[in-house]
Structure formats: C-alpha cells, structure tokens
Amino acid sequence: xxxxxxxxxxxxxxxxxxxxxxxxxxxxxxxxxxxxxxxxxxxxxxxxxxxxxxxxxxxxxxxxxxxxxxxxxxxxxxxxxxxxxxxxxxxxxxxxxxxxxxxxxxxxxxxxxxxxxxxxxxxxxxxxxxxxxxxxxxxxxxxxxxxxxxxxxxxxxxxxxxxxxxxxxxxxxxxxxxxxxxxxxxxxxxxxxxxx
Numbered sequence: 001x002x003x004x005x006x007x008x009x010x011x012x013x014x015x016x017x018x019x020x021x022x023x024x025x026x027x028x029x030x031x032x033x034x035x036x037x038x039x040x041x042x043x044x045x046x047x048x049x050x051x052x053x054x055x056x057x058x059x060x061x062x063x064x065x066x067x068x069x070x071x072x073x074x075x076x077x078x079x080x081x082x083x084x085x086x087x088x089x090x091x092x093x094x095x096x097x098x099x100x101x102x103x104x105x106x107x108x109x110x111x112x113x114x115x116x117x118x119x120x121x122x123x124x125x126x127x128x129x130x131x132x133x134x135x136x137x138x139x140x141x142x143x144x145x146x147x148x149x150x151x152x153x154x155x156x157x158x159x160x161x162x163x164x165x166x167x168x169x170x171x172x173x174x175x176x177x178x179x180x181x182x183x184x185x186x187x188x189x190x191x192x193x194x195x196x
Contacts, residue, residue: 011040011042011046011047011049011050012050012051012060014040015036015037015040015047015050015051015057015060016057016060016061016064018036018039018040019031019036019057019058019060019061020061020064020065020104021039022035022036022039023058023061023103023104023107024101024103024104025103026103027103027106028058028061028103028106028107028110031054031058032054033047033048033051033053033054033057036057058107061104061107062107062108062110065101065104065105065107065108066108066127066128067128068097068101068104069094069097069105069108069128070126070127070128070131072093072096072097073090073093073094073128073131073132073135074131075093076089076090076092076093077089077090077135083138083139083142083144083145084144086135086138086139087139087144087188087192088184088185088188088189090132090135090161091161091184091185091187091188092181092184092185094161094162094164094165094184095161095164095165095168095180095181095183095184096177096180096181097165098165098166098168098169099168099169099177099180102168102169102170102171103169105165105166105169106166106169106170109162109166129154129158132154132157132158133150133151133154136150136153136154136157137150140153144196145192145195145196146195146196153195156191156195157188157191157195160187160188160191161184161187161188164180164183164184164187168180
C-alpha cells in the first residue's frame with residue numbers, strides 16, 4: 001500500500017470529506033479536484049485513482065449530502081408521535097438544512113445527482129426520498145393523509161418544501177431562520193388542507 005494512502009487510511013473517504021468542506025465553504029462552482037487533493041496532502045494524480053474527474057467527486061459529495069439530508073428528515077420525524085407534529089417538523093428540517101448548508105443542499109439537488117430524484121415510483125432503499133415515502137405511508141395508516149399512491153403525495157409535498165428550501169439556499173428569500181420555519185409551517189398546512 002502506498003505511503004500516502006496508508007497515511008490517510010481511506011483516501012477516497014478523505015477526499016469526499018475534504019471536497020464536502022470545500023463545497024460548503026465556497027460552493028460547487030468554485031470546487032476543483034486539485035484543491036481537494038491539496039487539502040488531504042496528496043497529489044492530483046492520486047485523486048484520479050479514486051475519481052475519474054471533478055464531476056465524479058462532486059457526485060460522491062452529493063451522495064453524502066443526500067444521506068445527511070435523509071438523516072435530518074428521519075430525526076425530525078422520530079422526535080414526535082403526533083402526525084401533524086411529525087409533518088411540520090420534517091418541513092422545518094428541510095428548510096433548516098437548506099439554510100445551514102446551502103451549498104451542499106443545492107449540489108445534492110443539482111443535475112450532478114439524478115438517481116434519488118428520477119425514480120419517484122421506486123426510489124432506492126434508504127434514500128431520503130424512500131424515507132419520506134415511508135413517512136407518508138405512516139400518516140396514511142393513521143388517517144392523517146388521504147389514501148392513494150404515497151409516491152404521488154411525496155411529489156406534492158416534496159416540491160412544496162423543496163421550493164421554499166431552494167429560495168432559502170439561494171439567498172433569494174432573505175428571512176431569519178425562525179421566519180423561514182414559520183413560512184414552512186404555513187406552506188405545509190396549506191398543502192395539507194388539500195391532501196389531508
């Protein structure tokens with residue numbers, strides 16, 4: 001095993017961590033594979049043994065971002081037993097994640113990553129979307145959401161929450177975190193009025 005690879009333990013993971021930090025600092029547009037390599041103390045050539053190019057590493061960062069996003073949603077859901085509280089908490093979690101980690105949020109939903117977004121009818125197990133559909137099934141079982149295809153209601157709710165989150169992440173909606181979360185509640189209550 002080469003010395004540098006041994007020193008870093010798992011160079012691939014080290015590069016993903018470094019790239020994530022760089023993206024969160026300056027955005028994906030300013031990110032380079034060379035900068036990630038320098039950050040972990042290896043040559044540019046060493047990074048190419050794990051990632052074919054900049055896009056491949058950004059895809060790995062977006063995969064991390066979607067996993068982190070899914071974890072945040074799940075944690076918000078599990079903090080409550082009441083369906084309405086779960087529902088509003090997950091919406092607030094979306095907006096909060098976008099507010100705290102705007103560059104990572106935007107990258108995770110960019111064209112870099114497609115596999116978690118284009119398979120709405122059968123998302124891969126464990127993805128953020130699959131977790132969200134499972135939440136909707138719980139709410140349907142409890143009679144808090146209409147019957148019907150949970151993937152359809154996931155699309156309705158996801159786009160509502162995501163639209164607000166993208167406005168926050170892009171800086172186009174200049175409001176305090178508290179105001180953004182109150183707006184999330186208002187948006188989701190309005191949607192629930194139609195599909196509850």
